[in-house]
Amino acid sequence: MAIKIYGDPGSGSRRRVTAAAAAMGIDIEIVNVDLFKGESHTPEFLELNPHGLSPVMVDGDFVLYESAAINLYLAEKAGSDLAGKTIREKYEILQWMFWSGEQWRIFATLTFDEVLGKRFMGRPADETIVQLAADKIRAGAAVLDAHLAEHDYIVGDRLTLADFDIAGPFSQNERTKIPLNEFPNLVxxxxxxxxxxxGWAATKREVDERIDGALAGAGIEL
Ligand SMILES: N[C@@H](CCC(=O)N[C@@H](CS)C(=O)NCC(=O)O)C(=O)O
Known part of the structure; x- marks a missing residue:
């Protein structure tokens, strides 16, 4: 039975999982959950993830949420070296994945909620929050940019799970205008x-089509 990934095609977090699964050659079945229709807050979905967030993985009777955890599970199950070939590489990858969750993507999500989420609700963005998030993103991006001046990928000069996690904020930046384009090595x-x-290119097209379509459908021009 294929592993199921529940989530919205416009979700940058679902993208991190579906792109990583493709890179690891893992067969998955995608179950679409429409975030715009509130489908991640139905009683059935909340049984899978009580936070009501996309994505969720279901492998038989095992349910897992949080994209980074899902990717680590998939890599271990498939015996993929995207989670690291040596103990040192593995912990370097984990260092970047934890940093990404705690210090990086959170500010891109905050910007998305302010700049796009609130537009869909007909409310203005709180500019103090947008500015705080931009400052935090700039601080992280400066470190990443210096790192990427010396490396082609985040760890070990080859693709790893750390790349998917840290690239996540690029999923919406053409719409949220977070300040990533100021950093040439990052770009x-x-x-x-x-x-x-x-898979990273294919899921970019999925996210763009989904979110640009939703914006057009709601008559929102950015
Ligand atoms: N840290 C979580 C983030 C999940 C997340 O924020 N998902 C967003 C879409 S990218 C979502 O489902 N939002 C719906 C909501 O806030 O109700 C992960 O990596 O899976």
């Missing part, structure tokens, strides 16, 4: 991922 690395990781 070049993102383009490298799009050019060399087919």
């Amino acid at each position: 070049a690395w993102q383009q490298r991922l799009l050019d060399t990781v087919p």
Whole structure:
């Protein structure tokens, strides 16, 4: 039975999982959950993830949420080296994945909620929050940019799960305008991922079509 991934095609977090699964050659069955219709807050979905967030993985009777945890589970199950070949590489990858969750993507999500989420609700963004998130993103991006001046990928100069996690905020930046484009090595690395990781390019098209379609449907111009 294929592993199921529940989530919305516009979700940058679902993207991290579906792109990583493709890179690891893992067969998955996608179950679409429409976030715009509130489908992640139905009683059935909340049984899978009480936080009501996309994505969720279901492998037989095992249910797991949090994209990074799902990717680590998939890598271990498939025996993929995307989670690291040596103990040192594994912990370097985990270092970046934890950093990404706690210090990086959270500010991109905050910006998405302010700039896009609130637009869908007809409310203005809180500029103090947008500015705070931009400052935090700039601080992290400066470190990443310096790191990527010396490396083609985040760890070990080859694709790993750390790349998917840290690239997550690029999923919405054409719409949220978080300040990633000020950092040339970061932009070049993102383009490298799009050019060399087919699943990253395919899921970008999915996210863009889904969110741009929702914006057009709601008559919102950014
Ligand atoms: N840290 C979580 C983030 C999940 C998340 O924020 N998902 C968003 C879409 S990218 C969501 O489902 N939002 C719906 C909501 O807030 O109700 C993960 O990595 O899975």
